Amino acid sequence: MRRLLLLLVALALIAGGATFLSWTGAGPAPKAVAVTVPEGGTLRSAARELEKAGAIASADRFYLLARLFGGEGTIRAGEYEVPKHASAREIVALLQSGKTLQRLVTIPEGMPSILVHEKLMATPLLTGSAPVPAEGSVLPDSYSYQRGERRAAVLKRMTAAMDKALAELWAKRKPGAVVRTPQEAVTLAAIVEKETGVPAERRMVAGVYSNRLRIGMPLQADPTVIYPVTKGKPLGRRILQSELHADNGYNTYARAGLPLGPIANPGKASIAAVLDPAPTKALYFVAKGDGGHVFADTLAEHNANVARWYAIRRARGEM
Structure with missing residues (x-):
């Protein structure tokens, strides 16, 4: 009976000379538009939002067409990207599909928490504030969010992802x-993350640092010297001698063992590397000029490798 009534109303509109939007014809939007259906939103309220956005010409006509031809599916809440010139049929199908617009905030591997916070605060479609997360508590990844979502909620997903990943990786440790x-x-994975950008080297770097920890040898990792100075941001200059000798709980030149805590947010691969380090006797490594490192078991070998690296830098005009 309701369908018949709607059909009669639609026919009455046509008979009265009103423009009737075609169910399958191209819509009026000259470009893709974003439309949000709030929780509890109805087809009628969604039609009004679509009209405001310019995706349809008339909310009333769209509503009638959707009730007549849109089937029994219900629309789902979320933000949608309606393609340009989408027909009424295509729009209804989109709203029923739940395929909401995906907005992503990406946290790269090795990003310190102060920069995670700045990135969240600079994301314009999020709302509210969020604290600076504890260092090492965020899992680097791309996270989807909706327009108007709270920053604290997105951050909670990031930390929950780290908790889950860490528990899974720890259970598989060697x-x-x-x-x-x-x-x-x-903590160790964050150092590995900062010391090499070459994925294939992670387990080897983890092996070197694991060997040093076993024998009580200082890790001597430059990123741990920089962290107390900048909280993970780029230093922008050479490390000072005073900074190399500063005993602040993070500087791994000043004392043996791990620093007080992480110096960045490491990714899964670096955490996996320290839980399954390469079997090696190496205690040293230095850059070799192509983005990677050369490893050495003895100090004599290491000094020769350092001399070669300095020669490369002098040839490049860097020294």
Whole structure:
């Protein structure tokens, strides 16, 4: 009966000379538009939003067409990107599909928490504030969010993702891992993350640092010297001698062992590397000029590698 009534109303509109929007014809939008259906939104309220956005010409006519030809599916809440010139049929199908617009905020591997906070605060379609997360508590990844979502909610998903990933990786740790707790794994993984950008080297760098930890040798990782100075942001200059000797709990030149905590947010691959380090006797590594590193078991070998690296830098005019 309701369908018949709607059909009669539609026919009455046509008979009265009103323009009747074609169900399958191209819509009026000259470009893609974003439309949000709030929780509890109805087809009628969605039609009004579509009209405001310019995706349809008339909310009333769209509503009638959707009731007549749109089937029994219900529309779903969320933000949608309606393609340019989408027909009424295509728009209804989109709203029923739940295929909402995907907006992403990406946290790169090794990003320190102060920059995670700045990135969240600079994302314009999020709302509210969020604290600076604890260092090492965020899992680097791309996270989807909706227009108007709270920054604190997005951050909560990031930290929950790290908790889940860390628990899974810790359960698979190998006997060769030197770290004793999940937090130590994150702390060492953050150093590995900062020391190499070459994925294939992660386990080897983790092996070097694991060897140093076993024998009580200082890690001597430059990023741990920089962290207390900048909280993870780029230093923008050479490390000072005073900074190399500063005993602040993070500087791994000043004392042996791990720093007080992570110096960045490491990715899954670096955490996995410290939980399954490469079996190696190497205690040293230095850059070799192509983005990677050369490793050495003895100090004599290392000094020769350093001399070669300095020669490369002098040839480039860097020294």
